[in-house]
Amino acid sequence: MKRYLLGMALLAASFTATAQDAGQDVSAGKQKAEACAACHGADGNSTAPNFPNLAGQNWRYIYMQLKDFKEGRRKDPVMSPMAANLSRQDMIDLGNYFAAQKPKPSDFKVDDAKVRLGKAKADEVLCAMCHLAGFAGQNEIPSVAGQKYDYVVKQLKDFRAKNRTNDAGNMTSVSANLTDADIDNLAQYITSLR
Secondary structure, three states: OHHHHHHHHHHHHHHHHHHHHOOOOOHHHHHHHHHHHHHHOOOOOOOOOOOOOOOOOOHHHHHHHHHHHHHOOOOOOOHHHHHOOOOHHHHHHHHHHHHOOOOOOOOOOOOHHHHHHHHHHHHHOOHHHHHOHHHOOEOOEOOOOOOOHHHHHHHHHHHHOOOOOOOOOHHHHHHOOOOHHHHHHHHHHHHHOO
């Protein structure tokens, strides 16, 4: 019982400390973010379809993903080595910097019929339960509104194939029965959101 209480106290302390870090000066991450610009854009708005926009993303989500890349819970041939030498403070600074940047609207040309089908599928599988209305996200749940179409498709397929599992089972469970058409429609819908 003592171990359980100690573990719970340490867990609570780690969340409290990290939550306090959210108020850090965003300028601390600006220089560190220069290494991210080639893929994610200087201001976190990626110009490549396969790299996600980070501008306006929840700082805690960015922090947790960098931590997962560093610790091997999430794997990517580009991001895993990029995160390998980041300190906890680096990850916090980067999260705060990108969270403070303004996201730009997607220039992807969506198919309106697929957007309607994607919205229906999102309602059916209760996406907004975690991602919230407008897909704004919260804490460790990412904001996906207006995200890159190709990136959304890849992530949904990776969750479905269990190639990405750093989600406590939520997304792998939701995506398990999605067809390729469902994924296309969902990505069209998500990309259309502003």
